[in-house]
Amino acid sequence: MEDLIKYLLKYAFDHGISCALIRREQAYQSVALPDKKLIVINQNSKNKFELPFIIGHEIGHIMNGNVNGAFYCGKPVNSEERLADLYSLNLIYGYASNQFDTFEEPIQFIQQYGIPDRMLDDAYRLFKKNDDLVF
Structure with a gap:
């Protein structure tokens, strides 16, 4: 998990995104500030195992061009949140593939990488899409 977090932070840096790692009470949500x-x-999030997914999600807000600050709430409440979830899923899938996992x-993939269960259907679609690319 540590290597994945390092990868995600480097990915953010490589894309001009700054990262502030803080420790607050568990109720304090991670946030993306696209204008900055x-x-x-x-x-210190409630589910530490989901930390890489949360990082990818927040990166997704900025990479997707969202303009408003967005707090991670653990469930997609609008299309921006949904797209940030999908960005994180694809980012972590790319990492796993590069590790030859x-x-x-x-x-198995979502459990191994701390991806929330709500992303299972999307993971199935991602696997199917990539299986179709194999010749």
């Missing part, structure tokens, strides 16, 4: 190209990540089932 900054993500603020609470390392192979999974028989998407459920």
Whole structure:
């Protein structure tokens, strides 16, 4: 998990996104501040295993061109949140693929990488799309 977090922070840096890693009470949500190209990540989040997904999600807000600050709330409440979730899923999938991690089932992938269960259907679609690319 540590290597994935380093990868995500480097990815952000490589794309001009600054990262502030903080420790606050668990209720304090991580946030993307697109106008500042900054993500603020609470390392003391309630579900620490989802921390890489949260980082990817906040990166997604900025990479997707969102203009308003967006707090991570753990469930997509609008299309910007949904797209940030999908960005994170794809970003982590790319990392896993580059590590040559192979999974028989998407459920193994999301469990291994701390991706929320709500993303399972999307993970199935991602796996299917990539299976179709194999010749």
